[in-house]
Amino acid sequence: MAVNAAERHAMDRALHLAARGPRGANPQVGAVLLSPDGRVIAEGWHHGAGTPHAEVDALSKLAPGEAGGATAVVTLEPCNHTGRTGPCAVALIDAGVARVVYALDDPGVASGGGAERLRSAGVDVESGEQADAAHALIAGWLTAQRLGRPHVTVKWAQSLDGRAAAADGSSQWITGPAARADVHRRRAEADAIAVGTGTVLADDPALTARDGDALLPHQPIPVVIGSRPTPSDAAVHRHPHTPLFFDTRDLRAVVADLHTRGVQSLFVEGGPTLASAFIEAGLADRVLAYIAPVLLGGSRLALTDIGVGSIDEARRLTVDEWLPLGDDLLAIAHPAHATDPAEDPQNEGAA
Template identity: 80%
Template sequence: MTVHEAERRAMSRALELAARGPRGANPQVGAVILSPSGEILAEGWHHGAGTAHAEVDALSKLPGDAARGATAVVTLEPCNHTGRTGPCALALIDAGIARVIYALDDPGDVSGGGAERLRGAGVEVEAGEQADDARSLISDWLTAQRLGRPHITVKWAQSLDGRAAAADGTSQWITGPFARADVHRRRAAADAIIVGTGTMLADDPALTARDGDSPYDHQPVPVVIGSRETPADAAVRRHPHDVLFYETRDLHAVVADLHERGIQSAFVEGGPTLASAFISAGLADRVLAYVAPVLLGGDRLALTDVGVPTISAARRIVIDEWVPLGTDMLAIARLEDNEGVR
């Protein structure tokens, strides 16, 4: 089988439609139904958990047997299980769809297998059309599916000699405006931003993402970990999203709950204690270390105990990129023992 030009155009359109859907526990998926002559009959996308999947959303816009003999172009393999909604593979079969083009295989053990079911019912199936674009769109969701938790970035800023603050505890501003702007841009790309109660009480952060004085359209959900009370008048309580408070030191439990809430990517921006705890727990998939050309000395280290009792146990990192940001440098890295996790 080959993919025809009309089907390629339909996949490009399906990807545009998919991007309209919300990020969350379910992937962003788009679908286009084509007539045998290549004309668009209907379009659909997934509007969020509990709503019709993209294929069913598109089919619902067609009367009677209008889909019989048609082609469905979908950004993700039609699902093969019953959750809040029924299996999309069966819906396509029942509608009389004759051909299905999809971009990516569904990675789920339960939800996957739709292509096989379609073929078993005599439907022609072609996989892989514009797979790279589809993968880019839902890369965070795919990673979260593989890990069973959000993809976690641990960020800190430090002096050249590895300090997070001066001897008196002051830390604003170690890095310059270009580095700070880069942090806010990366915050805006994350689903959640995580700090500890120590940072909350010391700095009273708003935990918003801002472009200069203007907030980004997308704001990460604020997460605060720790047993100390956050003041009623704290800046974070004015955040556009409700704050998620976790009075626990069990980071695995925290990220499991975030996963259940549909959080696909998390940005850890707490102080040295929290950053070190995530690294020690094996929950740092990416490290962002902003290094400023200053010397501070003292004992306010950017990291504390990361479970290294001796030099032979050192946590080796792989630097993927050095990024100059004004006079500062950003190291984008991953831990060797998390190799393969991006």
């Protein structure tokens, strides 16, 4: 049975509810329960590890038997395992829910399979509704589950002719205030932000997420990668979080280490050497290219060697969005032929 208008509206609401939950070891999930005639009768979301999952949170707001014949609209496939809480699939079955509409399959080996359990109990199940929006919300958690590393966004700013700096090395500011504000908002959405030691020495970045001069509520953990020493008075040492330093060229070891620390999303800020290394290693799940309508010429390219020797080896991207930001343009893209990093051949061996 096709998804109806009431269910689509409920999924919009469920995604909004999911975003209220904290980012962490568990995914952000929202749920809306509809009566047989399409009215919203309960809502819920996951409030954090150890608390009831979204479906159970919604069911808890109903009297016994009130969910009979209802439809549950959920942003992630109801789980099928017992951890600190019981299986949501069983809770829905026991409550008498007749139909479940969800956005994304649960990739967990232990937690997945809820849809099949529901179908086996006679519940009608529909999947894939607003999957892209649900994926964007929990991309970090999904990558951590599938690949054992954070979801990596590689960002750079460039002139129209592909330069990251002028001939003398100056780069502030290639882009305008709207683009810079967008960068800070996206920094605040990440668990960690990474730069190379060359960027620390050249630009002395604070690596904070700001709104003007004020710090945003969430600050990413600063990560510095490279073998050159960082001055003791560098701005990164004044960050609200203690910086992490990695004296290594092995980026797979870096992201594996960050994964053990609970980092699910990494924002790679630069410079060109580090951004290129992440792309060459097949670790870039998303690319943000801020393009300014200026020409700089010279040799200071936004990217250096990414392991492409011929046009046949080009790293193909699929553009998700072109976003105007004042006079600048943001290209948001991901590796071509992949809906998520686990399906991208350029990410082979990324775990």
